[in-house]
Amino acid sequence: MLDLDFTHEQDMLRDMVRGLCAELSPLERVRELEDDPDGIARDLWQQFGRLGLGGLMVPDRAGGSDMSLIDGVVLYEELGRSLAPLPHFVSCVLAAGAIVEAGTFAQQEALLRGIASGDTIATVGWLEPGGGYKPRGVQLAARAAGDGFVLDGAKAHVQFAAAADLLIVLARTGDGDTDIDLFAVPPDAEGLRIEQRMSISSDTQYQVTFDCVSVPGDARLGGPDSPAGTGWTAWDSVMHAGAILAAAQAVGGATYALDITVDYAKTRRQFGKALAEFQAISHYLADARTALDGARLLVCEAAWAHSTGRPADRLAPMAKLFACRTYRDITAMSQQVFGGIGFTLEYDIQLYFRRAKQLQLSWWDTAACEDRIADAVLGAV
Numbered sequence: 001m002l003d004l005d006f007t008h009e010q011d012m013l014r015d016m017v018r019g020l021c022a023e024l025s026p027l028e029r030v031r032e033l034e035d036d037p038d039g040i041a042r043d044l045w046q047q048f049g050r051l052g053l054g055g056l057m058v059p060d061r062a063g064g065s066d067m068s069l070i071d072g073v074v075l076y077e078e079l080g081r082s083l084a085p086l087p088h089f090v091s092c093v094l095a096a097g098a099i100v101e102a103g104t105f106a107q108q109e110a111l112l113r114g115i116a117s118g119d120t121i122a123t124v125g126w127l128e129p130g131g132g133y134k135p136r137g138v139q140l141a142a143r144a145a146g147d148g149f150v151l152d153g154a155k156a157h158v159q160f161a162a163a164a165d166l167l168i169v170l171a172r173t174g175d176g177d178t179d180i181d182l183f184a185v186p187p188d189a190e191g192l193r194i195e196q197r198m199s200i201s202s203d204t205q206y207q208v209t210f211d212c213v214s215v216p217g218d219a220r221l222g223g224p225d226s227p228a229g230t231g232w233t234a235w236d237s238v239m240h241a242g243a244i245l246a247a248a249q250a251v252g253g254a255t256y257a258l259d260i261t262v263d264y265a266k267t268r269r270q271f272g273k274a275l276a277e278f279q280a281i282s283h284y285l286a287d288a289r290t291a292l293d294g295a296r297l298l299v300c301e302a303a304w305a306h307s308t309g310r311p312a313d314r315l316a317p318m319a320k321l322f323a324c325r326t327y328r329d330i331t332a333m334s335q336q337v338f339g340g341i342g343f344t345l346e347y348d349i350q351l352y353f354r355r356a357k358q359l360q361l362s363w364w365d366t367a368a369c370e371d372r373i374a375d376a377v378l379g380a381v
Helices: 008-024 027-032 042-050 069-082 088-102 105-117 231-267 279-307 315-343 349-361 366-378
Strands: 122-125 141-145 148-159 166-172 180-185 192-197 205-216
Touching: 008 042, 008 069, 027 349, 069 088, 069 231, 069 279, 088 105, 088 122, 088 166, 088 180, 088 231, 122 148, 141 166, 148 166, 148 180, 148 192, 166 231, 180 205, 180 231, 231 279, 231 315, 231 349, 279 315, 315 349, 315 366
Parallel strands: 122 166
Antiparallel strands: 141 148, 148 205, 166 180, 192 205
């Protein structure tokens, strides 16, 4: 029997996270932290640590909270709804997931507890200036040097780098397409330089440059004795979970954007009646709700498949593609309903409009999702 209801515990999780975000990171706080070099709502981040919300991808034995990806969807819908400025995605999902997938038992024990508690903020260096989402986009070189490695190159779009205690970096260790490994690098390593970059969403992004940065052999996830070039497979696995949660974040943002647009259309009067009474606008809102419900179902299906061990190689990029497109379309339509005032900083809709596009471009953009879906649909051609 098909059951589309969340459990009582998941409803409680939703209420708790919504309440925390409303209290500790209202949209006024979001505005204050735009383009901030740190960019983190610290009070909210500390509460997340106390409540175990950082342990989403972390095993019980390493301080994790034993949450499923379906629980993660509930959490990320609320993070998308509130636009909470937190490093949860890069630290507790991507970095923690990479350590779980590729790290030795000793590396997991050493690194994951701090991430799960929120005491350690980790971020990831994946994309590079001029590079893409496929393996060949990773050109930062990791050259063997004695018992360790030397890293040379640059990473772009590294979120919360100035606040991070740890960087998980994808680096090329060979000439093959997927000869890539993952390295745990301290942000204060000699030769490492960070420079803040401004984005359309005014979030906290950095370019990180590695100029002959030396790291020991055990900085490579898997340890110095593991087979080289296994990092891409681990990263790709982590990104499937990440794409699903990014899609859930898009659903949450789109839901709030549509809610405030519906409220505005009901109360704003023009030519003697509410905007919602004009058929064209009411149909825009109806189409948006239909697309949003479809996006939420697709995200939940992808999370269910991932949580039950079923293949998500098609569903994860489908969820990311459709949910982010829906978020972008809904916020663009909402700007039209609000009219010119929707672009002014005093109105909340512009916050969601800008972040919708940023999320669509990040962590598998539209073309990357379409390539993956096509590969799953077409197979070998």
